[in-house]
Amino acid sequence: MLFDCTTELRVGARRAAPCLIVVALVAGALLAAACGRPPAGSGPITLVFKHAKILGPTDPVGDLLRKFEALHPGIRVKSESLPWTTDEQHQYYVVNMEGGTPAFDVLMLDVIWVPEFARAGWLLDLTDSEPPAELAAHFPSAVDAATFGGRLWALPWIMNVGLLYYRADLLDKYGLRPPETYDDLVGQVRLIRAGERDARLDGFLWQGKQYEGLVVNALEALWANGTRLLDEDGRLFPDPARAEEALAFLRMLVATGLSPPWVTAADEELTRRAFGNGRAVFLRNWPYAMDLLQQPDSPVRGRVGIAPLPRHAHGARGAGSTGGAHLGVHRHTRHPEAAAALVRFLTSEEAQRVMAGGVALNPTRMALYHDPALRSGHPNLPEIYRLTLAGRPRPVTPYYLMLSSTLQPELSAVLVGIKSPREVVRQSRARMAHMLRDLR
Amino acid sequence: MKPGRHGDRRTALLFLSPALIVLAVVTVYPAIWLFWLSLQQRIPVFGIARFAGLDHYQFLTVDARFWNAAGVTVAFTAASVSIELVLGLFAALALRAQCNGRRLALSLLLLAWALPAVVTAKLFEWLYHPNAGLVNFVLGGRQLNWLGDPGLALPGLILADVWRTMPFVALLCYARLLGIPAEVYEAAQVDGAGRFAMLTRITLPLLRRVLLIALLFRTLDALRAFDLMFVLTAGGPAGTTETLTVYAYRTLFQTMQLGFGSAISVVVFLLVMATAWLYLRALGREEARA
Numbered sequence: 001m002l003f004d005c006t007t008e009l010r011v012g013a014r015r016a017a018p019c020l021i022v023v024a025l026v027a028g029a030l031l032a033a034a035c036g037r038p039p040a041g042s043g044p045i046t047l048v049f050k051h052a053k054i055l056g057p058t059d060p061v062g063d064l065l066r067k068f069e070a071l072h073p074g075i076r077v078k079s080e081s082l083p084w085t086t087d088e089q090h091q092y093y094v095v096n097m098e099g100g101t102p103a104f105d106v107l108m109l110d111v112i113w114v115p116e117f118a119r120a121g122w123l124l125d126l127t128d129s130e131p132p133a134e135l136a137a138h139f140p141s142a143v144d145a146a147t148f149g150g151r152l153w154a155l156p157w158i159m160n161v162g163l164l165y166y167r168a169d170l171l172d173k174y175g176l177r178p179p180e181t182y183d184d185l186v187g188q189v190r191l192i193r194a195g196e197r198d199a200r201l202d203g204f205l206w207q208g209k210q211y212e213g214l215v216v217n218a219l220e221a222l223w224a225n226g227t228r229l230l231d232e233d234g235r236l237f238p239d240p241a242r243a244e245e246a247l248a249f250l251r252m253l254v255a256t257g258l259s260p261p262w263v264t265a266a267d268e269e270l271t272r273r274a275f276g277n278g279r280a281v282f283l284r285n286w287p288y289a290m291d292l293l294q295q296p297d298s299p300v301r302g303r304v305g306i307a308p309l310p311r312h313a314h315g316a317r318g319a320g321s322t323g324g325a326h327l328g329v330h331r332h333t334r335h336p337e338a339a340a341a342l343v344r345f346l347t348s349e350e351a352q353r354v355m356a357g358g359v360a361l362n363p364t365r366m367a368l369y370h371d372p373a374l375r376s377g378h379p380n381l382p383e384i385y386r387l388t389l390a391g392r393p394r395p396v397t398p399y400y401l402m403l404s405s406t407l408q409p410e411l412s413a414v415l416v417g418i419k420s421p422r423e424v425v426r427q428s429r430a431r432m433a434h435m436l437r438d439l440r
Numbered sequence: 441m442k443p444g445r446h447g448d449r450r451t452a453l454l455f456l457s458p459a460l461i462v463l464a465v466v467t468v469y470p471a472i473w474l475f476w477l478s479l480q481q482r483i484p485v486f487g488i489a490r491f492a493g494l495d496h497y498q499f500l501t502v503d504a505r506f507w508n509a510a511g512v513t514v515a516f517t518a519a520s521v522s523i524e525l526v527l528g529l530f531a532a533l534a535l536r537a538q539c540n541g542r543r544l545a546l547s548l549l550l551l552a553w554a555l556p557a558v559v560t561a562k563l564f565e566w567l568y569h570p571n572a573g574l575v576n577f578v579l580g581g582r583q584l585n586w587l588g589d590p591g592l593a594l595p596g597l598i599l600a601d602v603w604r605t606m607p608f609v610a611l612l613c614y615a616r617l618l619g620i621p622a623e624v625y626e627a628a629q630v631d632g633a634g635r636f637a638m639l640t641r642i643t644l645p646l647l648r649r650v651l652l653i654a655l656l657f658r659t660l661d662a663l664r665a666f667d668l669m670f671v672l673t674a675g676g677p678a679g680t681t682e683t684l685t686v687y688a689y690r691t692l693f694q695t696m697q698l699g700f701g702s703a704i705s706v707v708v709f710l711l712v713m714a715t716a717w718l719y720l721r722a723l724g725r726e727e728a729r730a
Contacts, residue, residue: 087674087694090694091693091694094485094693094694094696095693098484098696116485119485119486120484120485120486208588209588209673209674209676209677210673210674210675210676210677210678210679211674211676260570260583261570261583261585261588261589262570262571262583262585262587262588263588264585264588264589264676264677265570265585265586265587265588265593265673265676265677266588274571279571398485398486401694401695402695402697405690405694405695408674408675408676409505409675409676409678409679409682412676412677412678412679413677413678413679415677415678416588416589416590416677416678418590418678418680419678427504431505434499435695435697438481438483438486438488438490439483439486439488
C-alpha cells in the first residue's frame with residue numbers, strides 16, 4: 001500500500017516536471033501579454049488603433065495604415081474594431097478608459113464625446129501637435145467640437161451632416177422643386193401620393209427609434225423652427241412654445257400617416273433601405289446613404305436628389321446636424337509621439353482624399369470638396385459642402401450623453417402620442433435639472 | 441451522541457468553507473459595495489464623489505421613469521413566465537406522446553434555448569420588420585408596427601422571450617415525465633380514470649416540484665431581463681419596454697452615474713432576493729410534504 005503510494009507520487013512528480021515547464025511558459029507569455037508591448041526605443045513599437053468598421057465595398061483604413069508603417073519604419077499599427085452602435089462604442093470607451101492601463105493608443109471618437117472625455121482627463125492634449133494653419137483647413141464646426149476649455153483634444157477625421165433626400169423623378173413628374181419649408185414637404189407628399197395611387201409609397205422617412213438618432217432629428221426640428229435645445233446658460237428648451245410646435249409637428253407626421261408608423265422604431269439603415277427600395281418620397285439621412293442609393297443594383301439609382309432640410313414657420317432656414325468622427329490619443333499611451341503622428345497622418349489631406357474617394361466618407365478638410373479628381377467621382381460634393389457649412393453641431397457639452405439619455409424616452413413618448421409636447425418639455429427640464437444638480 | 445454531532449457539524453463547516461468563502465468574495469462583497477455606492481453621488485467623468493445618504497432612494501420614489509420600468513419588469517415577468525410554463529408543459533406532454541422523431545424534436549427545442557439572446561433578438565428584428573417581416577406576412581400582409589407601437593412592443597418582446605425559453609421548461613418537465621412509471625397510469629386506467637383525470641390527478645401533482653423549480657429559475661431570469669429589449673427596442677418606444685435592468689444599465693454605463701445607477705441595481709437585487717426567498721420557502725414546504 002505504502003509502496004504503491006510512493007511510486008504513484010514519484011510518477012506524478014516525473015509527469016509534473018514537463019507540466020511545470022509548460023505552466024511557466026504560459027505564465028511567462030501571459031505576463032508578457034499583460035505588460036504589453038516592449039518599451040519604446042527597443043525595436044519596433046506597436047500602436048493599437050481602435051475604430052468603427054467602415055461601411056462600404058472597400059475598407060481604406062487598412063491600406064492607409066500600411067502606408068503609415070512604410071513612412072514610419074519602427075512603428076506597427078494594429079487596427080481593432082469597435083462595437084456596431086454608437087451607444088455600445090461609448091460604453092466600450094467609458095469602461096475601458098476609466099481604468100488606467102490603455103488597451104489602445106489612438107481612438108476614433110464620435111464628435112459628441114470629445115468634451116466629455118476631455119473633461120474626464122482621458123485624452124491627450126493635442127493643441128501643440130497641430131499647427132493653427134493646418135486646423136484652419138477643417139470645417140470650423142468640426143474644430144469647435146474638438147475644442148474644450150480652449151485646448152484641442154482630437155483632430156477631425158470624417159464629416160457628417162443631416163440632409164434631405166428626395167425622389168427627383170417623382171418631383172419632376174409633378175413639376176415640383178425640393179421643399180423649402182415643412183409645409184411644402186407635406187403638400188408635396190400629399191400631391192405625389194394622391195397622383196401615384198401606390199399604397200406602398202410612403203411620404204417622409206426619418207429616425208424615430210428611442211436612441212441618439214431621435215435626438216438628432218428632434219434637434220433639427222427645433223433649429224428649423226428658430227429655436228434650440230440648450231442655450232448659453234445651459235437652459236433646456238429656452239423657447240418652450242417653439243419647441244412644442246416643432247415636436248408637435250413630428251407627432252403629426254406619424255399620426256396622419258405622412259410618415260409611416262414604423263418610423264417610431266426606425267434607425268438610419270431601416271429608413272435608408274426602405275427609401276432605397278423606392279418606397280418613399282423623402283428621407284432624412286446622412287451623406288453615406290447617397291453612395292448606397294447610387295449602387296448599380298439600386299432600384300432608385302439616378303433618381304435621387306439631395307437638398308437642405310426644410311424649415312418651419314419661425315425658422316430662417318433649415319440646418320442639418322453635423323456629426324462625424326474625430327481621432328484622439330489615449331492620455332496614458334506609452335507612445336505619445338507615434339500616436340500623435342498617426343492621428344496627423346490619418347487626418348491629413350492625403351489620407352482624407354483616399355477615404356473620400358473610396359467609400360465617400362466625407363472629409364473634414366474643406367479643400368477636398370473642390371478637388372476636381374474627387375468631384376468627378378462624387379458629383380454631389382459641392383452640394384454637401386454647402387450643406388455642411390450651413391450645418392450646426394449638437395450641443396458641445398460634457399453632459400451631452402446625460403442630456404441625450406434623458407431626452408430619448410421623452411421624445412419617443414411624443415412620437416407615439418403617450419405624452420404631449422408640453423408635458424415632455426416640462427418634465428425633461430425638471431429631470432435634467434435634477435441630474436445636473438452637482439455639476440454647475 | 442452530542443459531542444459526535446458537534447464534530448460532524450465542524451467537519452461539515454470545514455468542507456463547506458471553500459464554497460462559503462468563494463460566495464462571500466464574489467457575491468456578498470460586491471453586494472455590500474453596491475449598497476455603499478448607492479449611498480453616494482458619484483460621477484467619475486466629472487470628478488463628483490460625495491456622500492448622498494438616501495437621496496437616490498428618495499428620488500426613486502418620485503421617479504416616473506423608475507416606476508414605469510418597474511411596471512414593465514413585472515408585466516414582462518408575469519406574462520412571459522406564465523405563458524412559458526403553460527406552453528412548456530404542453531410541449532413536454534406532446535413530446536412524451538410522440539412516437540417518432542422525438543430526438544429531432546428535442547434537438548429543435550434545444551436549438552432555440554441554446555441560441556444566445558442577442559442572436560434571438562436579431563432574428564426577431566427581421567421577423568418583426570414592418571414591411572419585409574415574416575410575422576406581418578403570416579398575419580395576411582398587415583402592416584403592424586411591432587417594435588414602434590407602444591401597445592405592441594412589449595407583447596412582441598414577450599413572444600420572443602417565450603420562443604427562446606419555453607424549451608427550458610419543456611425539457612425540465614419532459615425529464616420528470618420520463619421518471620413517472622407507466623404502472624401508475626395503467627393502475628389508474630384499470631380504476632377507470634379518463635385522460636383528463638390522469639392529467640390532473642397524476643401527472644400535474646407529480647410535476648409540481650419540477651414546475652416550481654422551473655418557475656423559480658424563469659422568474660429570476662425574467663426579472664433581470666435585459667438583452668432582448670436592449671437589442672430590439674433599446675427600451676422604446678417611449679420607454680414602454682425599458683426594464684429595471686435596462687434603466688440601471690443606461691444610468692450606470694451610458695451616463696456613468698454610479699451612485700444613482702447602483703441604487704436602481706439595489707432595488708433589482710432586493711426584488712430578485714425577495715422573489716427567490718418566497719419560492720424557496722414554497723419549495724421547502726413542498727419538500728416537507730413529500
